[in-house]
Amino acid sequence: MGLWKIAEQQPERTAVITPEGRAVAYGELAATADRYGRGLQAMGLRPGDAVVLMLPNGADLVAAYFAALQTGLYVVTVNWHLVGAEVAYIAEDSGAKTFIAHERFAEAAADAAAGSGLPAEACFAVGEVPGFRPLAELGADEPRTRPDIRTAGSPMLYTSGTTGRPKGVRRPLTGADPDEVPVASTWFFSIFGLEPFDDHVHLCGSPLYHTAVLNFVGISLQLGHAAVLMDRWDAEEMLRLIERHRVTHSHMVPTQFRRLLALPEPTRQRYDVSSLRAMIHGAAPCPPEVKRAMLDWWGPVVIEYYAATEGGGTVIPAEEWLAKPGSVGRPWPGSVVTILDDDGQELPAGEIGTVYMRMGSSNFEYHNDEAKTRQARVGDLFTLGDVGYLDEDGYLFLCDRRNDMIISGGVNIYPAEIENELSVHPKVGDVAVFGVPHDDWGEQVKAVVQPADGVEPGEALTEELLVHARARLAGFKVPRSVDYLDELPRDPNGKLYKRKLRDPYWAGRDRAI
Incomplete structure (x- = not known):
């Protein structure tokens, strides 16, 4: 039916439960999205332009997201752990015409606005951010009508590559009517057994700057599923919200499963979770023992997927997982998953190679990076660089992930970016960054440094390097520890054999994939 049709026919129906517990009805949410959309168009934004959101989970973010989706804009939700320079890069690279931020991230937001050259009249804030206008002013002087130009916009979320700089995944705008729910949205939810309405309630426990998290909330609201938003995830609070709002589905990462299982048994049994129907997880590998424990507790409602x-x-x-433990499943309807060798030839069942996929025409591009787009493709297939195999029944098993990417608590961390920042320190001769085992987060960031000539390794140097990193990188990217070697293992052409560095830390353990 779609957000605006639901708002017209059932304006009092609950759309969002904010982290503070306030119920926002469809009528209110649609009206706010209309006001923001009118305001953006009054500022001169037109289909194909971009707006950057640096907001915590809440009604403001959801309304701004739908404002962009109904006015043909690319909406860029940025990770609010990033520092100002990182956000400024994304704002510049995306060509953003407007920036909406929250006072919780005031310092980074103000730095980003200044660094990207966005004028003050294009910057809006929830709360107080120096140099920003109150978000309440956006569209406040416009007529209380729908935006003049209404055409479907699109998320444009950033994913990093080998250069260490994130790249926006940009799809062509469809020109569709934003009042109509995309067929792909209804189809995608049907994969998990989720149908429109049907008394569904979605629980969002992760930040909405994640691709999957944003998609699940957006589609839920389009299909009449109320969305319960958490600001900061807490295991017992999640159980309380499941019971309180009769939650039916959520999108999770294995770290959250671990935290739930770590609760005392009496606490776990205190809450009624019988409403759950589809607790979907991805973003990181889930250890089989953790998944079995969740299935024992919640029943057969835990669904895994692998996607990009x-x-x-x-x-x-x-x-199916109980019959094929360790598998991430079979291709979605309409999706192609195949294994190719280094020459781009398809491999038979059981043989390990690079995982390639296609969904429809896979007509995306990495914004401002034609080379990355080209390198990820073989014909109409693309790859993330993950390695695996298909069994004789067509189930995909992953054997490794992108060679260097770190997944910590379900968050992708790209070592090249960290290496780039550390390598410019005058006391660093060479550096490698990779993931090492962590019982809770799966992996944590490790740096191995070859000190510059005449520099002594030790605690003093480590602290100096970490201070340097903290000033340039979001906290979750800063190495948790630094080790030292006289020389890093490189071949005569300069290629770093990172596996030689990484493997000793994983000795005796199966590396997360």
Whole structure:
């Protein structure tokens, strides 16, 4: 039916439960999205332009998201752990015409606005951010009508590559009517057994700057599913919200499963979770023992999938996973998943190679990076660089992930970016960054440094390097520890054999994939 049709026919129906517990009705949400949309158009934004959001989970973010989606804009939700220079890069690279931020991130937001050259009249804030206008002013003087130009916009979320600089995944605008729910949205939810309305309630426990998290909330609201938003995830609070709002589905990462299982048994049993129907997880590997424990507790409602911002993927329900433990499932309907060798030739069942996918025409591009777009493709297939195999029944098993990417608590961390920042320190001769085991987060960031000539390694140097990193990188990217070697293992052409550095830390353990 879609957000605006629901708002017209059932204006009092609950759309969003904010982290503070306030119920926002469809009528209110649609009206706010209309006001923001009118305001953006009054500022001169037109289809194809971009707006950057640096907001915590809440009604403001959701309304701004739908404002962009109904006015043909690319909406860029940025990770609010980033520092100002990182946000400024995304604002510049995306060509953003407007920046909306929250006072919680005031310092980074103000730095980003200044660094990207956005004028003050294009910057809006929830709360107080120096140099920003109150968000309440956006569209306040416009007529209380729908925006003049209404055409479907699109998320444009950033994913990093080998250069260390994030790249926006940009799809062509469809020109569709934003009042109509995209067929792909209804189809995608049907993969997990989620149908429109049907008394569904979605629980969002992760930040909405994540691709999947944003998609799940957006589609839920389009299909009449109320969305319960958490600001900061807490295991017992999640259980309380499930019971209080009769939650039916959520999108989770394995770290959250671990935290739930760590609760005392009496606490776990205190809450009624019988309303759950589809607790969907992806973004990081889930250890089999953790998944089995969640299935024992919640029943066969835990569904795993493997996918990419770029499109395409696999899914495996609980019953199938128990028969094929370790698999991430079979391709979605309409999705192609295949294994190719280094020459781009398809491999038979059981043989390990690079995982390639396609969803429809896979007509995305990495914004401002034609080379990255080209390198990720073989014909109409694309790859993330993950390595795996298909068994004789067509189930995908991953054997490794992108060679260097770190996944910590379900968050992708790209070592090249960290290496770039550390390498410019005058006391660093060479540096490698990779993931090492962590019982809770799966992996944590490790740096191995070759000190510059005449520099002594030790605690003093480590602290100096970490201070340097903290000033340039978001906290979750800063190495948790630094080790030292006289020389890093490189071949005569300069290629770093990172596996030689990484493997000793994983000795005796199966590396997360």
